[in-house]
Amino acid sequence: MTTETLTGAEDVVSARSPWRGRLVMLGLFAAFLGPLGLAAYLYAHLDVWQPAERVNHGELLLPTRPLPLLVAEDEAGRPVTLERLRGRWTYVYVAQGPCDLYCQAALFKLRQGRALLGRDLTRVRLVYLALDEAAANSLAWLRPDHPALLGARVPAARADAQQAAFGDDSPGYIYLLDPHGNLVLRYGRDARTKGMLKDIHRLLKVSSIG
Numbered sequence: 001m002t003t004e005t006l007t008g009a010e011d012v013v014s015a016r017s018p019w020r021g022r023l024v025m026l027g028l029f030a031a032f033l034g035p036l037g038l039a040a041y042l043y044a045h046l047d048v049w050q051p052a053e054r055v056n057h058g059e060l061l062l063p064t065r066p067l068p069l070l071v072a073e074d075e076a077g078r079p080v081t082l083e084r085l086r087g088r089w090t091y092v093y094v095a096q097g098p099c100d101l102y103c104q105a106a107l108f109k110l111r112q113g114r115a116l117l118g119r120d121l122t123r124v125r126l127v128y129l130a131l132d133e134a135a136a137n138s139l140a141w142l143r144p145d146h147p148a149l150l151g152a153r154v155p156a157a158r159a160d161a162q163q164a165a166f167g168d169d170s171p172g173y174i175y176l177l178d179p180h181g182n183l184v185l186r187y188g189r190d191a192r193t194k195g196m197l198k199d200i201h202r203l204l205k206v207s208s209i210g
Helices: 003-044 101-115 118-123 133-137 139-145 156-166 193-206
Strands: 059-066 089-095 124-130 149-153 174-177 182-187
Touching (some): 089 101, 089 193, 101 124, 101 193, 124 133, 124 139, 139 149, 182 193
């Protein structure tokens, strides 16, 4: 190997060394600052991404507020009021029209979820709130499969006001009331029994009421 060849090789190594050093430094900075940057981004965007332990599977109703109105009668003609529901956690399915497949699926999820609560089962009540005659008539054939369901019929003259008390789009949704009658969570058609169960387990665990 000639002197010229050695000199040329040294020049190439010398030229590459600064770039190699810079790449090493960039790599170190990325390794150190990358996790910090990701953490800062996630903290600033908690509405987009949340750790699993902080996620509610239902829609959290904020600000929490009391259900302003409940005027209905059960199948025996007895009043179903907020006072009657106080003291236990209550799932209310707001029904309008005949109980279709989506309605039946919602009631099945509620029944299965409550059954899986074990010793906490008695702390939770299920209500089928019928806003019209068609929904109320469905109770007759729903009853054999849902013996624990409290059926409640809203008088026709109060149906609009009762629907608005939950929300204008409330039919077909499941609402969770706390033992004081406050609206806490809402579930749509895509709700899953497993997710609803996790929510109520968490609430029962931290609550000394109901």
